[in-house]
Amino acid sequence: MSEHEIAATVDGATETATVEARRLLVHALRENWGYTQPTVGCESGKCGACTVEMDGEVVKSCCVLAVQADGSEITTVGGIEGAPDGLAEVGGDDVAAADDDGFGPVQRSFHEEHGLQCGYCTPGMILRSRDLLAANPDPSREEIREGLKGNVCRCTGYENVVDAVEAAARKLEPIETDGGAPEDAVDAADGGAD
Amino acid sequence: MFPPQFDYERPDSLDAALDALADEDAVPLAGGHDLVPMLKARERTPGTVVDLGGLAALRGVERVVADGTERLSIGALTTDAALLDADPAGVDALLDATSEVGDAQIRNRGTVGGNLAAAHPASDIPAATLAAGATLHLVGPDGDRTVPAGEFATGDHETVCTDDELVTRVSVPLDPDAGGAYARKTHPSTGYAAVGVAARLRVVDGAVADPRVAAVGLLDVPTRLPAVEGALVGVDAGSPVDAVAGAAERATEGIDGAVREDHVVSAGQRCAVLPEYTERAVSAALARAVGREGVVA
Amino acid sequence: MSGEESVIEAEGAVPTTADEGAAAGGESVGDSPLRREDARALRGETTYTDDFGQEAAALAFVRSPHAHAEVAGIDTEAAEAIDGVVAVYTWGDLAESDAPMRLPVRTGPLDCEVPGHPVLAADRVRYDGQPVAAVVAKDRYVAADGVEAVEVEYDPLPVETDPEAAASEDAPTLFEDAPDNVAAVGELGDREATDRAFAAAEEVVSVELENNRLIPSALEPRAALAEHDRTEGFTVTMTSQSPHGHRRKLSHTLGVPERQIRVISPDVGGGFGHKGHHHPGEAMAAWAARELGESVKWTATRSANYREGAHGRDHRTTAELALDADGRFRGLRVDTHAGIGGYALGGGGAMPGWYGRLLASQYEIPAIYCRSRCVFTTTAPVHSYRGAGRPEAIYVTERLVDVAAEELGADPVELRRRNFLDPDGFPHETAVGATYDSGNYEPTLESAVDAVSGLPRGGERDDDGRLRGVGIASYVESTGGGFESGVVRVHPDGGVTVSAGTHDHGQGHGTIYAQIVADEHPVAPEEIEVVEGDTDKIPTGTGTFGSRSTVVGGNAVAESAQEVFGKAREIAAHELDADPGAVETTDSGFRVADGAGEGSDAGDQRVSFAEVADRAYGRGLPEGLSPGLEATTFYELDNTAYTFGTHAVAVAVDPETGEYEVERYVAVDDCGVRVNPRIVEGQVHGGVAQGLGQARSERATYGADGALAASTMLDYALPRASDLPDIETRAQETPSPDNELGVKGIGEGGTVAAPPALVNAVVDAVPGVDHLDMPVTAERVRTAIED
């Protein structure tokens, strides 16, 4: 049995802990550090309730060991801001300023479209929806359904979730940059490493 | 839900990794999406988990020329998502199959090498590597060796890779004339393949040549579909519909081994849907090959 | 409800209340303000049970791998030796304490005397996953180590997981007092009259069917954090749909008075029934917390949650319908074996009553007889799951109607129409003793049928060679049973707190109750606080299940609001020196209505609601009024309210593989006045999704060895986003005449209507088949086509 010092940046804060090798990231987040946004719905990696962003990619934190997350940057739904990567909200700052809740466009769409009921799946759903839109800013309903298949919701029947992602897409537009959309640049770098 | 105790090491070189794996009871950890769920279920109780995450050299996709043929070399630790992002040409079936793996979160962590090494009977990638005639590169204390995709898995979660060996990369022959595709019936509860079929073929002088068709989800190991392959040879690529359907009908002929079943999908149903997904994969592969024929020549 | 005009509305349209008089008719009810519950969840600020007590000791159970066995011996030594294991308990430890530690059986409906479910197996286990020993450790990883180290010796006994087979002669007996495993026989209706109806019938059709066993699968597993203090007693924070219900049950199990138990149910991640029942976890956590003098937390893993149940449905039914020459229904005869699992838990034995009473569905059926046998099987306890008896009943009737249409060569729509209850005939008492409050069935049927009217059906092949089919199912649902409490408390500063004994776990009670109260008060809904889920803060209530919260909780709250408002108006009138009848509300208080007071400036005479509240608690009360401005209502309906509707489904079947797609799903529901139409739609979507899950993929299958094969989320075919079609909703509003708000419940309608609608559609598509059991898998379709 081994114990390990780990450090990670979670929602912008530096967190450290001594954990057993076997400890799951979701438990380090929830129990060691008090980030209870990722919830646990299954133990098999199916439900996606435990989804967080790790170094910019959505992952299921129940299938990652806490030691594997040493040195990484983690974002829970509590740490997201504004529009998904590479996208901007149509109407920009004015719209954001008018939102008393301080929601980004994806969260606001879930609110407006009733894309949640009990809320247990919601943190994971929001993170994955943002990720999906960053990669595909104008998805069809089928693409949304397919794209959300790693996030189980037992309450909504997904109808309003799909509506919410569609509504969010309508609120968003790609940020114009010289070298194409920024997420492509990131992807190319990843794929091309080594 | 709670893994048993184990030690953890994160070597930063291949040699160090092999050293660590020399320990009895040590297992490599790649993306963890096969291993961690098994640890959580306490179905596996390793002494040491050797995290390959530090081996940057095993990550990435590149074209190489070996023995005069061009091949795509995919580092074992390349994640599914990174492979899809790299979007290399000439490996259609592999890209199709990889895009079917689990879901977006799983593809962000799961690795191509891990997917093969796990030897889950219903994993998607092994169908594509078998159809493509890929080669797995292994390294161990006694040096390197290569294993053809068709000889790698020996059973449900069993492979020829010994406990002290690692898969370093998989290399896929590239053929500008070939077209490939993968089609699967998703298992209603597991989300893996109930059956998945990868096809790769060439069109030579307007007729199908060198077809390779492989299925997963059917047996404990990926399997070629010999009767389908036989029936496809020479099929007129100009009007293939009936011939492909006829070939696909023979999907279960000559298959060797017990067809898998569980309480959700029976063996009978897997056999019954196999022709349909074979037809889909073959038709799509053929359409791609036809699209390419002549263009690349 | 004679002469009512019922208006069908498409999704999202502004609701029109059919009868303004019966509805509350305020500004907020009927509007769809956004849910106040959302903001916290969207930021990840919700607090579910497992978010509390991170320092607490962790409780985990050793669970039987056998479905039926004698427990021959338990060796806890190795587990106790593990560093970090605090204690290991077995039944012996519990038996020595003064707590009964058996989950109570509701003996009323049973024909046998059986012991309650022991929190830890006493001597025998009766289902796979039954808790046998409990390990408390410093954290859950160590608790899991401890569980693994406990050695239990079992002497396996024969198993029987099928309810019909379990009632047969050679089945193993679970309890001596029920040698044939039949725990109860329930009879409803008039047997002789029904036999006569069948003897005189022109046509008799029948169907044999299974209502498949399901796992509710709320995404949040059950959990409980227990603390004990010598003076305060127990505080149990838990995943509960029914905090007072759980307090009551815990009081039985722990053997302490209810007043010494406080149950807090914080945010709850879905329930669907299975968080209304009493399980070993919360009782064991409480017992251990007292024993150890420290906080103990239990959180079920997904597979533990699946294996210990409670599950839903699990019926095997033979049903027959008698018709006359005109295709009118004359009699209905139903015989059901209902599996209740290895122990009788609460609702298990009561199920037949809930079930049989809905069998008439929307039809005039003069004679009905239903016999149901509750049968012990070596499986997890069965209890109420979303719908609880209603989906089982409607499935029987709606399948029979389609079978009858097929055999008579009649149009299933026309056959339904011909047998519908007359809209002028309400209230209507059915032959199984249900009294329907109001209904107007035809417009909902027409709307649903219209939605699918242009689509190919009856096995017609489309261009892709797929067989097309259309199915409909009409239903009624009994909603709003039992009593509920509702409190409206106005604080001295004019702030309003509303509370009810229901407990939100996704239904939006905070939003809805505030809307209801805002309509009675000169206070904006946003400013009304809604509190639920704490037995110390709320008068005794019943909880949230059975589509009841808006009906009984909403009306309880509305009645309290009216009482408080009436008093506030009197105080305001006194302040304004006017007649109460001349006082009207403004946005924030009261004023004298134009032309009612003295002089032309009467409308300028105002008093704020805050001032009125202040007067209510301070000086300035009118004579004869006692101080205070709050009211508590305990509300109960004489008869439940009957929601109804028709759902239509169109499918396309691939004859080679048996795979099929749902091309269209339209739900037309009438739940009376909709307080918040968007929330109603959400309930319909969720219900339909679960109904389609039952119809298409879900089944809690046990293996031949009695082990639950569907024991993880990867083994239980829970629908993903990619597995479900779009669900279109339409609404009609026929108010219930029996409650002030005119509301009926809608939480379960989708689970009731979707299964028969889907099965009817697939059966329509597949020529020559008159029934397919659920889940209607591709394999079942394919083999039916092949045969």
Ligand SMILES: Cc1cc2nc3c(=O)[nH]c(=O)nc-3n(C[C@H](O)[C@H](O)[C@H](O)COP(=O)(O)OP(=O)(O)OC[C@H]3O[C@@H](n4cnc5c(N)ncnc54)[C@H](O)[C@@H]3O)c2cc1C
């Ligand atoms: C809910 C869920 C759904 C899934 N659905 C699918 C699906 O639809 N299709 C599909 O194909 N897969 C699916 N997977 C599996 C997923 O793709 C796995 O991640 C993958 O199969 C294993 O890759 P990994 O990198 O995660 O390997 P790991 O889990 O890290 O390792 C798997 C096994 O291989 C060994 N290993 C790993 N790397 C090497 C190496 N380089 N050399 C030697 N041995 C090695 C490990 O010791 C271990 O035994 C699913 C997984 C989950 C949790």
Ligand code: FES
């Ligand atoms: S809890 Fe991680 S996927 Fe379900």
Ligand code: FES
């Ligand atoms: S809102 Fe409850 S699980 Fe999605």
